[in-house]
Amino acid sequence: MGKPDWEITATTVYCDAVDDEVTLIVYADGTSLCTGRDKYSEKKVKRPAKTKNRECTGVDCTILNQYRDSLLKN
Numbered sequence: 001m002g003k004p005d006w007e008i009t010a011t012t013v014y015c016d017a018v019d020d021e022v023t024l025i026v027y028a029d030g031t032s033l034c035t036g037r038d039k040y041s042e043k044k045v046k047r048p049a050k051t052k053n054r055e056c057t058g059v060d061c062t063i064l065n066q067y068r069d070s071l072l073k074n
Contacts, residue, residue: 004028017056024067032068
């Protein structure tokens with residue numbers, strides 16, 4: 001797999017797990033992160049009252065992994 005011709009890319013999507021929009025960020029080296037993971041962690045900000053009792057799946061996030069994989073495949 002060759003290195004992409006970009007350094008970073010991001011998209012905003014609705015996440016059922018946190019019941020809010022989150023930004024998915026992918027770096028050219030294949031690392032990725034989701035803003036929902038930090039924003040809605042137990043130690044930081046409480047979820048809005050409207051949120052359901054779902055948990056962020058963190059690094060196992062299907063949406064984040066599919067987005068990253070679609071960007072990095074040759």
